[in-house]
Amino acid sequence: MNNLNASPPDSQLLSALQCHGVRWQGADGLTRKGGAGPSDHKALTLGEHTAxxxxLNQASQSSPYSAVPDASGAQALIFREGLQVGQVQLPGIPNFYALNTEDGTPYWKIATLHSKDVLATTVLQHCIRMNEAATACQFCAIGHSLAAGKTIARKRPAQLAQVAKAAVELDGVKHMVMTTGTPLTSDRGAAILCESAAAVTAAVDLPIQAQCEPPDDDAWFMRLKDSGVVSLGMHLESVTDAVRQRIMPGKAQVPLERYFSAFEAAVNVFGRGQVSTYILAGLGDSEEAIVQMSERLARAGVYPFVVPFVPIDGTPLAHHPKPDSAFMQRLYPRIGASLRKHGLHSDNINAGCAKCGACSALKHHE
Ligand code: SF4
Known part of the structure; x- marks a missing residue:
């Protein structure tokens, strides 16, 4: 192995914690429970890396790792089977969380801090696929945070602009992720992302990544760009047809080839490396299948953001086995090789999940 591929010990520990989860031995504090995509997390910083x-999920309760916070809540010791293996920093509660809109909605119900400098929101906390077992993505908890009163169903453009401005001014947030549940419209959510991005861009200088399914018409990519979106995520989640059908039967109706035609059109608008896709490893796709798909994506200028799947409480996959950390450690350097070969790097991404990188250890293998 050459030095380019060598993984520093901090990132190895964070990667293991990400796969196994951690038993948290303190108060909840700043957390991300429920919501769209990977969830039930806390941000931990080890050295230069935040993950x-x-x-917060049941699956983490069987982890060999535990975290014991100190009295200040700013640090925690990490133990593996009783032996201390690390010490991590915990981000404080952001200042903008203390604010409310004029109608009394707390800012933290409109957008939340992810990792240490990303503002994230789910513009529409509802999805056409979420209520039917025949269509729902089995890993997703988009309805849970709404049911728990931790968010609001629809974030209005003016609310997003207000919160984004405060998050930049009070907490130094550097970029923003705007995702959405898929509405019953042929644009697949692109229209509400456009109006939301336009409002934020008019209020504050903050690079925005939008995330949606491929819309019916590729003209939406230019409309998104004109609204201030600088990076786009369209998420495959799984890469083989059998796993797509089993894990996300509704979304699997959108053929992989439609994703690839949308990727091509989006790369033409946003540029190589500014379009990305989430791939959840550990749901049944083989190492080879993920590596081959990542190579195909990287060749097309799409950043394959491969993350370990997290079994989220209350979802059909709550008891699905966690990904094996050895599996992830084999995957990351192979995907890193594709990224280098095709000149993609998270530092060059304007905004979004792959730039943030906190849900994966891929960043350390670029
Ligand atoms: S990669 Fe970063 S921005 Fe994306 S979901 Fe994870 S923490 Fe949030």
Whole structure:
């Protein structure tokens, strides 16, 4: 192995924590429970690296790792089977969380801090696929945080602009992720992302990544760009047809080839490396299948953001086995090789999950 591929010990520990989860031995504090995509996390910083680590789900309760916070709540010691293996920093509660809109909605119900400098929101906390077992993505908890009163169903453009401005001014947030549940419209959510991005861009200088399914018409990519979106995520989640059908039967109706035609059109608008896709490893796709798909994506200028799957409480996959950390450690350097070969790097991404990188250890293998 050459030095380019060598993984520093901090990132190895964070990667293991991400796969196994951690038993948290303190008060809840700043967490991400429920919501769209990977969830039930807390942000931990070790050295220069910040990672979102699953802690709030049942699956993490069988982890060999535990975290014991100190009295200040700013640091925690990490133990593996009783032996201390690390010490991590915990981000404080952001200042903008203390604010409310004029109608009394707390800012933290409109957008939340992810990792240490990303503002994230789910513009529409509802999805056409979420209520039917025949269509729902089995890993997703988009309805849970709404049911728990931790968010609001629809974030209005003016609310997003207000919160984004405060998050930049009070907490130094550097970029923003705007995702959405898929509405029953052929644009697949692109229209509400456009109006939301336009409002934020008019209020504050903050690079925005939008995330949606491929819309019916590729003209939406230019509309998103014109609204201030600088990076786009369209998420495959799984890469083989059998796993797509089993894990996300509704979304699997959108053929992989439609994703690739949308990727091509989006790369033409946003540029190589500014389009990305989430791939959840550990749901049944083989190492080879993920590596081959990542190579195909990277060749097309799409950043394959491969993350370990997190079994989220209350979802059909709550008891699905966690990904094996050895599996992830084999995957990361192979995907890193594709990224280098095709000149993609998270530092060059304007905004979004792959730039943040906290849900994966891929960043350390670029
Ligand atoms: S990678 Fe995306 S989902 Fe994960 S913490 Fe960063 S912004 Fe949030």
């Amino acid at each position: 979102m680590v699953p802690m």
